[in-house]
Amino acid sequence: xxxxxxxxxxxxxxxxxxxxxxxxxxxxxxxxxxxxxxxxxxxxxxxxxxxxxxxxxxxxxxxxxxxxxxxxxxxxxxxxxxxxxxxxxxxxxxxxxxxxxxxxxxxxxxxxxxxxxxxxxxxxxxxxxxxxxxxxxxxxxxxxxxxxxxxxxxxxxxxxxxxxxxxxxxxxxxxxxxxxxxxxxxxxxxxxxxxxxxxxxxxxxxxxxxxxxxxxxxxxxxx
Amino acid sequence: xxxxxxxxxxxxxxxxxxxxxxxxxxxxxxxxxxxxxxxxxxxxxxxxxxxxxxxxxxxxxxxxxxxxxxxxxxxxxxxxxxxxxxxxxxxxxxxxxxxxxxxxxxxxxxxxxxxxxxxxxxxxxxxxxxxxxxxxxxxxxxxxxxxxxxxxxxxxxxxxxxxxxxxxxxxxxxxxxxxxxxxxxxxxxxxxxxxxxxxxxxxxxxxxxxxxxxxxxxxxxxxxxxxxxxxxxxxxxxxxxxxxxxxxxxxxxxxxxxxxxxxxxxxxxxxxxxxxxxxxxxxxxxxxxxxxxxxxxxxxxxxxxxxxxxxxxxxxxxxxxxxxxxxxxxxxxxxxxxxxxxxxxxxxxxxxxxxxxxxxxxxxxxxxxxxxxxxxxxxxxxxxxxxxxxxxxxxxxxxxxxxxxxxxxxxxxxxxxxxxxxxxxxxxxxxxxxxxxxxxxxxxxxxxxxxxxxxxxxxxxxxxxxxxxxxxxxxxxxxxxxxxxxxxxxxxxxxxxxxxxxxxxxxxxxxxxxxxxxxxxxxxxxxxxxxxxxxxxxxxxxxxxxxxxxxx
Numbered sequence: 001x002x003x004x005x006x007x008x009x010x011x012x013x014x015x016x017x018x019x020x021x022x023x024x025x026x027x028x029x030x031x032x033x034x035x036x037x038x039x040x041x042x043x044x045x046x047x048x049x050x051x052x053x054x055x056x057x058x059x060x061x062x063x064x065x066x067x068x069x070x071x072x073x074x075x076x077x078x079x080x081x082x083x084x085x086x087x088x089x090x091x092x093x094x095x096x097x098x099x100x101x102x103x104x105x106x107x108x109x110x111x112x113x114x115x116x117x118x119x120x121x122x123x124x125x126x127x128x129x130x131x132x133x134x135x136x137x138x139x140x141x142x143x144x145x146x147x148x149x150x151x152x153x154x155x156x157x158x159x160x161x162x163x164x165x166x167x168x169x170x171x172x173x174x175x176x177x178x179x180x181x182x183x184x185x186x187x188x189x190x191x192x193x194x195x196x197x198x199x200x201x202x203x204x205x206x207x208x209x210x211x212x213x214x215x216x217x218x219x220x221x222x223x
Numbered sequence: 224x225x226x227x228x229x230x231x232x233x234x235x236x237x238x239x240x241x242x243x244x245x246x247x248x249x250x251x252x253x254x255x256x257x258x259x260x261x262x263x264x265x266x267x268x269x270x271x272x273x274x275x276x277x278x279x280x281x282x283x284x285x286x287x288x289x290x291x292x293x294x295x296x297x298x299x300x301x302x303x304x305x306x307x308x309x310x311x312x313x314x315x316x317x318x319x320x321x322x323x324x325x326x327x328x329x330x331x332x333x334x335x336x337x338x339x340x341x342x343x344x345x346x347x348x349x350x351x352x353x354x355x356x357x358x359x360x361x362x363x364x365x366x367x368x369x370x371x372x373x374x375x376x377x378x379x380x381x382x383x384x385x386x387x388x389x390x391x392x393x394x395x396x397x398x399x400x401x402x403x404x405x406x407x408x409x410x411x412x413x414x415x416x417x418x419x420x421x422x423x424x425x426x427x428x429x430x431x432x433x434x435x436x437x438x439x440x441x442x443x444x445x446x447x448x449x450x451x452x453x454x455x456x457x458x459x460x461x462x463x464x465x466x467x468x469x470x471x472x473x474x475x476x477x478x479x480x481x482x483x484x485x486x487x488x489x490x491x492x493x494x495x496x497x498x499x500x501x502x503x504x505x506x507x508x509x510x511x512x513x514x515x516x517x518x519x520x521x522x523x524x525x526x527x528x529x530x531x532x533x534x535x536x537x538x539x540x541x542x543x544x545x546x547x548x549x550x551x552x553x554x555x556x557x558x559x560x561x562x563x564x565x566x567x568x569x570x571x572x573x574x575x576x577x578x579x580x581x582x583x584x585x586x587x588x589x590x591x592x593x594x595x596x597x598x599x600x601x602x603x604x605x606x607x608x609x610x611x612x613x614x615x616x617x618x619x620x621x622x623x624x625x626x627x628x629x630x631x632x633x634x635x636x637x638x639x640x641x642x643x644x645x646x647x648x649x650x651x652x653x654x655x656x657x658x659x660x661x662x663x664x665x666x667x668x669x670x671x672x673x674x675x676x677x678x679x680x681x682x683x684x685x686x687x688x689x690x691x692x693x694x695x696x697x698x699x700x701x702x703x704x705x706x707x708x709x710x711x712x713x714x715x716x717x718x719x720x721x722x723x724x725x726x727x728x729x730x731x732x733x734x735x736x737x738x739x740x741x742x743x744x745x746x747x748x749x750x751x752x753x754x755x756x757x758x759x760x761x762x763x764x765x766x767x768x769x770x771x772x773x774x775x
Contacts (some may be wrong), residue, residue, distance in 0.1 A: 002608070012608050016675075019605060023595040030591055033566050038584070041507065041574035045275045049771065050573050055513040059567065060560070064516075067559030069551040071598065078548055078602035085604055101382075124304040141377040142473060144538060144611060148677025155538045157474060158376060159467025162540050175689045179538075179611040179679040183377060184296045187682040205754060 002151055003193060005174070006084045007167040009151035015081045022070065058212070088165040092130040097158045099136070099143030099178060102185035112205055123192045124176070126210050127201035131167045145179035147193050153179050168195045224662045244751070248525035255339035256751060257328050260346050262642055264321025265635070268314050269351060275309035276709060278302045280702055283666070287699035289687045299683035300368035301387070305356070307371030308391065312398050315627040319494035320405050322346075322634055323433045327409055327640065329742035330430040332418025332760070335438065336753040337411035345401040345408070352397030358387065359387035368389035372484065373454065375465030375476040380458040388458060392451045399444045399451075404692045406444075417622040418741075420760030424518070427763060428511060432497030432519050435525040438619035439486045441491075442529060447483035450476060465671075474541045481532035487656060489528040491623065493521060495630035496561055499583050502633050504564050504764075505736050507572030514763055520557035527554045537603040538610045544603040558594055562587065578652035582633030585660050586625050593621025596671070611681075614674025620667045632659070632712070640731030644747045645723035651715040651760075655708045662704025665758035669694035739764035 001015040001019070047070070096107040103116025106124050114122045126132055136145055138156040145164065146153035154164040178189035196204070196211045204210040244250040244259070251259060281456055282302050285293045294302065294419040324342065336342045359366030364385030369378040373391070376382060413426070413434050426434075454476070456462035465476040494538045504511045509519055565587055574580065596618040600606050603749025609615060631758040632655070640646045676690045685691045722728045734743040746755050758769040 009608075013602055015597075015602065015605050019599045019602070021600065027595060028592060030562060030566060031588065034569070034584070034587060037566060037569040037572070038574065041569060041572045042576060048573070049508055050571055052510055053512070053571065054510050055516065056567075060516055063563040064560055065296060067556045071555045074551050074602060075552050076599055078604055079545060081604040083545070107435050137331075140771075141382055142374055146611075146677070146679065153538050153607055153610060155674075156542060157539060157541070159472070160474070160541065175677075175686055177677065177679050177682075181300070181374070181377065181681040182370075183382060184299075184300065187296065187679075187684045190686060210716075 004151035005168055005170040005172060006151070008088075008150070009166075010169075011081050011084050012151035013078065018073070018077060022074070023118060026070070057176075063078060068181055076131060076134070089131045091133040091165060093127065093132045094135065095126075095132060096135045097137070097145060097156075097180075099138045099145065099189075100130035101140050101183050102178075102189045104178075104191050108205060110205065112208065116147045116189075121190050121192055123211070124196050125194045125201060125204050126168050127198040128168050128171050128195050130198060133163050133165045137161045137164055141182050142180045143178045143182050144190070145176075147174060147176040147192065149174035149176075155180055171195050171197065180212060237493060243415075244403065255335075255343045257324050257336045257339065257342060258642075258749060258753075259324075260342050260372055260607075261321050261325030264317050265642075266321075267350060267353070268317035268321055271309050271313040272318070273709065274357070275306050275314055276706070277390060277698040278306040278309065282306065282704060283695030283699040283702040285683065286685070286695050288696065289685055289692060291684050292739055293433045296683040297365065297368055299369075300681070301360070301366045303681055304367050304370050304391075305359070308356055308367075308395070309353075310623070310627075311371060311491065312395055313349075313356065315351055315623065316487075317398075318492055318631055319433075319436070319491065320349075320402070322429075322498065322638070323409055323494060324405075324743060325638070326427075327412055327430050327433055329745070329753055330393075330427045330740055331413055331416055332422055332741050332754065332757050333412060333416035335753070336408050337416055338408050341404055342408055345404045346403035348404070351693050352394040352399075355390050355397060356394030358394075362386040362390070364611045372479075372480055375454060375457065375473050377452060377472075378458075379466055380461070381466075383458075392458075395470075396448055396451050398432040398446045402440050403444050406440035409433050410437045410541060418757050418760060420765075424515065425760060425765075426585070427497075428514070428521070429494065429497030432493040432500075432521050434523050434773050436490050436493050439528065440523050443483040443486040443490070444710070446479055447487075450479035450483070453479075454712065458707065468669035473534070474539060477536050477539065478533065482529075483534045485532040485535065486525075486528045488619075488622070489524055492626040493524065495586070495626035495634075496521070498630045498634040498637075499586055500561075500564060501740065502579045502583040502637050503568050505578060505637075505738050506575045506583070507569045507614050508575075508737075509568055509572045510764060512567040512570075515558070516560055517564055520560040521656070523557040524554060524561075525562075527557070529616060531601075534601055534606070548601050548603055552598055555598050560721050562591060562594065576658065577636075578647070578649055579633045579736070581653060581656045582629050582636065584657060586629040588662070589621055589629055589660075590625030593618055593623075593625055597622070611679055612674035613670040613680055614679045617667050617670035618678045620670075624663055624667070628659070628663075632656070637736065638742075639719075640735045641742055641747050641749070643720070643723075644731055645719060646731050646735060647715050647719045648722075648725075651711055651718070655711040655715065658704050658711065659708035662701050662708060666698050666705060667701075668695045672681035673698075700735065734741075734766065735771065737767075739767045741765055746770070 002016050104122055105115040108112050116122050129177055136156045138158045143156045144153050145156055150166055157174040172195055173195045176191050176193050194211045200210055364387055366387045369383050380659050453464040455462050463471040463472050465471045500511055533547040535550045536542050635653055636647055675693050678691050731747050733746055744758050758765050762768055
């Protein structure tokens with residue numbers, strides 16, 4: 001269901017698949033027991049009392065242990081995936097990102113700058129297959145750098161510059177958002193991410209022509 | 224004989240306003256009777272529920288399709304801020320407080336709360352606080368618009384000037400004081416006013432949940448009150464607690480807010496877990512499965528909930544996610560115990576599907592869905608994708624809808640005869656249940672998918688062509704069914720009251736459902752001092768024992 005385009009995002013997708021399967025399994029067990037209890041118990045003569053069972057220690061220990069075991073597995077897997085995600089290859093490209101009310105400013109090596117303009121969302125151009133470190137910063141309120149196609153977000157807290165490293169692995173264009181409420185035009189603080197070939201990226205970085213041109217493109221509707 | 228016995232059965236001194244109610248509306252305005260205050264709480268908080276629901280309906284109308292159609296961005300931000308505030312502070316907690324006000328003294332066999340006048344003060348502080356919050360809409364810049372979480376520095380005087388924010392802070396602080404006083408009152412009542420034989424392990428589970436919740440309120444509410452006054456100082460006195468330009472720290476505010484905010488979720492949920500633990504045994508004709516395990520699970524949920532707050536802050540990058548992830552996942556264990564306990568209480572029972580039971584089963588299903596996405600959000604690697612998206616909106620609404628809405632309706636249908644002496648209409652109640660169950664799933668289930676696709680919450684508008692349109696439309700259409708369900712409940716109240724007044728319906732009687740706990744041992748509604756006599760209390764089901772004698 002999740003189809004992220006970064007190396008780290010694919011770990012998130014795998015984790016989500018596991019969590020979704022586990023949750024569905026628990027739901028099937030509980031709703032199954034509930035359904036059986038209802039089917040067996042409804043419409044029986046209400047004048048008679050059923051056996052007054054106050055509990056069953058073995059059963060109680062079983063489901064308590066089951067819940068504890070599942071929680072422990074989720075905890076362990078979460079740490080394992082987080083370690084994979086935190087383990088980044090060396091950085092190939094550094095981009096300074098500033099969030100502000102209400103827009104984004106991306107500054108590349110060599111001084112190329114892309115920023116929000118009224119009525120026009122900025123395009124963050126990235127080379128596929130290269131590891132990018134974003135230096136995130138905000139000087140006004142909290143924003144959150146959220147590219148759904150990365151399956152990741154990083155809050156940008158004023159006074160606390162922070163880095164985010166990703167490695168895009170597939171070309172394509174994606175819409176991205178500010179995910180932390182930041183005032184009136186929070187919902188307008190969108191941008192586009194354009195992941196292109198390294199050659200196209202180098203050409204764009206040198207000349208400003210190519211992928212980043214023009215307004216934010218339409219993106220195909222996910223299935 | 225323990226001292227508690229003497230206290231519990233001492234009649235109130237003559238001339239005490241709680242002794243004989245004054246007639247008419249003056250009687251209601253001056254009452255210190257816990258039952259009347261309980262009814263006032265229930266009625267007032269239900270009115271706030273309707274207000275909060277209308278705000279939500281306006282939001283869903285705006286989000287039905289892309290583009291801004293009904294309200295501007297700033298007005299939209301006010302809508303979700305006040306919606307969240309109303310539902311959390313002015314509806315869910317006070318609704319539970321109202322039920323507790325009515326039920327806890329009856330459950331322990333006491334004539335009233337420990338401090339009846341303090342009880343009245345709590346109620347009026349709550350009403351004042353609620354009106355102060357809503358009065359923000361009357362100011363020139365409108366109500367607070369920085370979200371119910373009021374994250375700094377967005378909520379400070381630079382980025383959110385205007386009186387709306389100050390009124391929001393003041394109103395929340397007032398309701399916080401009200402909740403704190405009620406917590407003291409409830410704890411004193413349970414500890415000091417239990418009837419002879421009512422040991423702690425014979426208390427109804429609902430009363431246990433209110434004990435635990437009261438402890439949590441005493442720990443959590445002073446922290447939010449302090450945080451709010453620091454915020455007010457930042458806004459009005461340039462204090463720089465949370466503004467980085469003056470050396471303050473926005474993360475500090477988040478710690479303080481969520482140290483309150485996460486226990487708050489359980490302060491809302493636990494009383495309604497208690498409600499369900501009262502309803503399911505009665506309509507299954509069995510004792511609650513694993514009474515002591517239920518009590519221990521309640522205490523553990525309360526304790527753990529105080530240790531997990533920073534899971535709301537994973538994406539800030541400023542906390543130790545391993546600790547908070549583990550602590551959060553730990554809560555799944557006592558919560559799982561509760562769910563299995565409800566299911567196994569029904570197992571082998573003789574089930575009657577009167578309206579309260581319908582809502583109780585609906586609660587289990589809805590809460591289960593919300594409960595299953597909770598552990599997912601406890602994992603930072605997944606939370607970093609869905610945090611602050613509609614996935615979280617779906618999660619919290621399944622949890623809160625299950626507890627504060629489904630369990631609330633179950634409670635109202637269950638205890639209405641005790642509150643007012645007549646039943647609500649069963650037929651209308653069942654239609655309402657199905658409207659609400661189907662409608663709320665249409666509203667909230669698609670929001671999981673919206674969040675996975677990346678739609679952030681608190682968005683007045685959303686881009687076209689990236690998979691947000693269809694599901695938003697479904698979510699908005701489902702709102703119509705939910706609104707009809709609430710409307711039908713109001714119709715039910717009016718129709719049932721009219722039928723009872725005309726004598727078209729038989730009185731409910733003292734014990735219409737064959738209940739277990741002491742409120743069913745007195746008249747409906749109970750006399751001013753609750754009981755003329757008490758049955759012997761030898762288990763957590765004294766009325767059941769009394770009805771069935773020595774049968775198993």
